[in-house]
Amino acid sequence: MSSPKLYSLSSPHEPRASSPPKAALPALSPPDPALAKDLAHAEDYDQVFRVVRRAVRSVLGRERPGLGLALSDLPNGVGAYWPVTGNLIVLNDALLRTMRGMASSLEEYNAFTYVLLAHEYLHSLGYLDETAVREVTARVTRGAFGAEHLATHLAEGDLWRRYPFLRFSRGGDGRKLRLVRGFDRETTSNYIR
Numbered sequence: 001m002s003s004p005k006l007y008s009l010s011s012p013h014e015p016r017a018s019s020p021p022k023a024a025l026p027a028l029s030p031p032d033p034a035l036a037k038d039l040a041h042a043e044d045y046d047q048v049f050r051v052v053r054r055a056v057r058s059v060l061g062r063e064r065p066g067l068g069l070a071l072s073d074l075p076n077g078v079g080a081y082w083p084v085t086g087n088l089i090v091l092n093d094a095l096l097r098t099m100r101g102m103a104s105s106l107e108e109y110n111a112f113t114y115v116l117l118a119h120e121y122l123h124s125l126g127y128l129d130e131t132a133v134r135e136v137t138a139r140v141t142r143g144a145f146g147a148e149h150l151a152t153h154l155a156e157g158d159l160w161r162r163y164p165f166l167r168f169s170r171g172g173d174g175r176k177l178r179l180v181r182g183f184d185r186e187t188t189s190n191y192i193r
């Protein structure tokens, strides 16, 4: 049996030379200041993920309930992954620990976490192509927070280029997974007690 295909946010990212022609996209509505405020003050992954889901819902009008989160020490070049058809997003705990130590503020750390989660969440909504998912992550983030927000800069760029120290995280092989309890509680509480 072959191992399941994984869709990860990883580095380096070089856009393919021959991207398909883009259809014209509808103009973005003005950003929602409540989203930026809630992201700045989010205290755990659950709260950051609520912001991700609201951002996607407000910009794309799409939603997927019932996703879980796990943490694992993954190789340095991988931020997170989502196994196709899986209902779990796996974040690279080693990378997050490094970022927690190096970020200048909670706001910066949360913006970083937001980008990892948004990327995988959008994979789970069906954007499987890496170039396409990066474009839609950037668009959602710009629409939700505005062009000048740090999360937008992060979503539009390459995390490993902006934060070269990520390459020196003490990564692992991803064999151990730690489930995050309470993640995505907002949607699961309707039917899980």
Ligand SMILES: [Zn+2]
Binding pocket: 007, 008, 009, 010, 119, 123, 130, 133
């Ligand atoms: Zn990806």
